[in-house]
Amino acid sequence: MLQEHTIEIRVRYSETDAMGFLHHANFFKYFEMGRIELLRAQGGSYKEMEAAGIFLVVARIGCQYHSPAFYDDVLTLRTIVTQVSMCKIEHEYQLLRGDIKIATGTSTLACLDREGRIQRLPEEVTGKAAS
Template sequence: MPESHEIEIRVRYAETDRMGLLHHANYLVYFEMGRTELLRSRGVSYRDVEDSGFLLVLVDLGCKYKRPARYDDLLILRTSVERVTHVKIIHRYELRRDSELLAEGHSTLACIDRSGRPQPLPALLRGGEQGDPY
């Protein structure tokens, strides 16, 4: 079972478009929030990763929009680690309002050093003895 974490997000007025719907670009911002909080739930921050000399860069990102979210909706974002390779972490996302699926997405992060060269994931991202991510 992949590691997952859920966060609540309230749609703010500034995140909506003229039609009162959550602007499509903000779904991707929410996905980043989910990745950050999943990592934090495991006792690690992006700052920890960067302070260790590693950067995690997006190499693939996608979203399928199913239903619109609106101003003041209370949403639940579930972020899951789908797969971890030597240098990459693949996440999946499900954004819901109550039980209704609004959007689903994916992202792939690659680990690089400060000069941009691919690097093996550092130990703090590889997980424990069982190879569990994070």
């Protein structure tokens, strides 16, 4: 299982607020982009998992803002898997502009079936077959 993945994100004009800052709600969208690309980099696909009835839902998420980002900034998002259990996965996020820390965050995702019942994480997420 891939434990860490990095992507670059350019702040779009529509993601900024009236003061020209990257709007706080977009940090969570960026975190989701990081999770999706981490899974893709290890050969998995949210689209295929959901078609198979496997859903990773956000059970908890948080963000600590350190410095503003602005339109056209190129940011680096590092997504790190910090813990995996039978039915949940935890991530940490580091969003940077060069050496400047823009934000840090954490999330916990729970694995559910179509009816909303907790189920085992699939092999494409954990990297190991269910026992």
